[in-house]
Amino acid sequence: MGWNAIRLAGAVLMVTLSASACGTEQPAAAALPPEPVIDLSTLDVGGHPTRPRDYGKVATLEQAKIIESERLANFIPLTSEIDPRFALGHRVSLSSRVFYDPAHSNLGDAIKLDRFASVAPDFVTGFASGGTTDQDMQGIDLMNVVLVFPTEQKAAEMAVALELSDREYNNRNVPVEIPGYPAAKAHWQPDKQSIGSWFASGKLVIYSWVYDYLRITAEVVDQNELVTLVRKSLDTVVPAVAKFTPTPPDQLMTLALDIDGMLGRTLPRINEEFYTSPPGAYTGLAGLHFESEPAATRADWEDAGVDRYAQDQARVYRARDRASALRLWERQTRLDKRLRTVASPKNLPQAECHEYLGSDKWVVRFYCSVSYDRYTALVASQQLLDAQQRISAQYALLVNAK
Structure with missing residues (x-):
C-alpha cells in the first residue's frame, strides 16, 4: 500500500445523499429475502480490484x-x-x-x-x-x-x-x-x-x-x-x-493498518481524486467527522448500529445486521432536488446511481451506492461509467470478503 505517495489534495465536497428521518418498523433480518445472486464475472469493474486485502502492519x-x-x-x-x-x-x-x-x-x-x-x-x-x-x-x-x-x-x-x-x-x-x-x-x-x-x-x-x-x-x-x-x-x-492512550513513540511501527478487515474490503483509490483524507478505518461513530451533516446523519447511524467505517476510493459502513444495513442504504439513497436517478451498473440492478444537478463546482457529479450483508458502500466520480465500475468492484469486494 503506497501511502508514502499520498498527499492531501484540495478538498471536494461530497454530496450527502442521506436525510435524517424517523424510521419505520422494519422486518427482522431473518425475514428478509435472500441476497440476490450475482455472477461477479459479468460485472464491469474496469481496472479495479475485486479481492479483499490483508494490510498487516504499517511499513513507514x-x-x-x-x-x-x-x-x-x-x-x-x-x-x-x-x-x-x-x-x-x-x-x-x-x-x-x-x-x-x-x-x-x-x-x-x-x-x-x-x-x-x-x-x-x-x-x-x-x-x-x-x-x-x-x-x-x-x-x-x-x-x-x-x-x-x-x-x-x-x-x-x-x-x-x-x-x-x-x-x-x-x-x-x-x-x-x-x-x-x-x-x-x-x-x-x-x-x-x-x-x-x-x-x-x-x-x-x-x-x-x-x-x-x-x-x-x-x-x-x-x-x-x-x-x-x-x-x-x-x-x-x-x-x-483523556480516554485516548497515545502509542509510545517506539511502538508506532507496530500499529495495524486495518480494523476488522474494514479497509481490506474497501475499494482502494487509484489516485487522490475527490478525497480529503488518507485511507483509514474507524470505530464507532468517528466516521461522522467526514459527513457534511454529521448531526443529522448520526441518528441514522445509531439506528443502524454502525460500529465501523472505512474510506479509501469508497466509503464503507458496517451496520448491526443486514436489515439495518439495508435501512441505512435506503436512507442514504433518498433523493432531494439536487439529485436525479441515473442508470445502475451493468448486471448489478440493486446498486443505485445518482447525478448531482446543482451548480457547486466543488461537488462531485455522480454517486453510486449498494448494500450487501452488514455493509453499505458509496462511491463518487465525475464520470458515470467510472462510478458504475467503482461500485461494481466494491460490491464484488464485499461478496468476496464473506
Missing part, C-alpha cells in the same frame, strides 16, 4: 502517524456534541481532518502552518474536528485540532510555543484568558470576532478556534461570547480525549 513512519491520527479520531467529540448549533460539517477549505504532516496539510484559516514544523519538531500527529452553523460562510466556525506529543512535558511546552508563534503572526493579536482553564494560552484580535486557544492535557494539545463570519462582517465584537464557547468546547473535548 508516515503510515504510522496516519493510523495514530485515525485512532485519535475515535475519541474526539463532534462539534454538535459541544453545541447543537454546530450541526454541519466544516466548509470545503478544511482539506484534511487527518493532520499528520504540517508541510502537506491544509487547515484553512485555523492555523498558520508556515512555522509549525520548526516550532514543534516533536509533533507526532493530530486530528481536526470542525463544524459550522452555515456551510456558506455566513455563520460561525468551530474547530478543535487535537495534537499528539511524545511526553506530557513536551505537550505543555508546545501549547505555549505554538500559541506564541500563532499570536506573533500579526501585531494585532492580544492574549486572553479562558475561564476555568488558567493554563490555556489564547489570543484574539479586539477588532475581529475570532479566537484561538491552546491547552495541554496529558500528552495532547487541544487547539480550539472560533471564527464568526457574521459578526466580523458587521464589525461587532464580543470577547465574552468567544471565551465562553472555547470554555464550553474544552469542557467537552478534554474528558473525551
Whole structure:
C-alpha cells in the first residue's frame, strides 16, 4: 500500500445523499429475502480490484502517524456534541481532518502552518474536528485540532510555543484568558470576532478556534461570547480525549493498518481524486467527522448500529445486521432536488446511481451506492461509467470478503 505517495489534495465536497428521518418498523433480518445472486464475472469493474486485502502492519513512519491520527479520531467529540448549533460539517477549505504532516496539510484559516514544523519538531500527529452553523460562510466556525506529543512535558511546552508563534503572526493579536482553564494560552484580535486557544492535557494539545463570519462582517465584537464557547468546547473535548492512550513513540511501527478487515474490503483509490483524507478505518461513530451533516446523519447511524467505517476510493459502513444495513442504504439513497436517478451498473440492478444537478463546482457529479450483508458502500466520480465500475468492484469486494 503506497501511502508514502499520498498527499492531501484540495478538498471536494461530497454530496450527502442521506436525510435524517424517523424510521419505520422494519422486518427482522431473518425475514428478509435472500441476497440476490450475482455472477461477479459479468460485472464491469474496469481496472479495479475485486479481492479483499490483508494490510498487516504499517511499513513507514508516515503510515504510522496516519493510523495514530485515525485512532485519535475515535475519541474526539463532534462539534454538535459541544453545541447543537454546530450541526454541519466544516466548509470545503478544511482539506484534511487527518493532520499528520504540517508541510502537506491544509487547515484553512485555523492555523498558520508556515512555522509549525520548526516550532514543534516533536509533533507526532493530530486530528481536526470542525463544524459550522452555515456551510456558506455566513455563520460561525468551530474547530478543535487535537495534537499528539511524545511526553506530557513536551505537550505543555508546545501549547505555549505554538500559541506564541500563532499570536506573533500579526501585531494585532492580544492574549486572553479562558475561564476555568488558567493554563490555556489564547489570543484574539479586539477588532475581529475570532479566537484561538491552546491547552495541554496529558500528552495532547487541544487547539480550539472560533471564527464568526457574521459578526466580523458587521464589525461587532464580543470577547465574552468567544471565551465562553472555547470554555464550553474544552469542557467537552478534554474528558473525551483523556480516554485516548497515545502509542509510545517506539511502538508506532507496530500499529495495524486495518480494523476488522474494514479497509481490506474497501475499494482502494487509484489516485487522490475527490478525497480529503488518507485511507483509514474507524470505530464507532468517528466516521461522522467526514459527513457534511454529521448531526443529522448520526441518528441514522445509531439506528443502524454502525460500529465501523472505512474510506479509501469508497466509503464503507458496517451496520448491526443486514436489515439495518439495508435501512441505512435506503436512507442514504433518498433523493432531494439536487439529485436525479441515473442508470445502475451493468448486471448489478440493486446498486443505485445518482447525478448531482446543482451548480457547486466543488461537488462531485455522480454517486453510486449498494448494500450487501452488514455493509453499505458509496462511491463518487465525475464520470458515470467510472462510478458504475467503482461500485461494481466494491460490491464484488464485499461478496468476496464473506
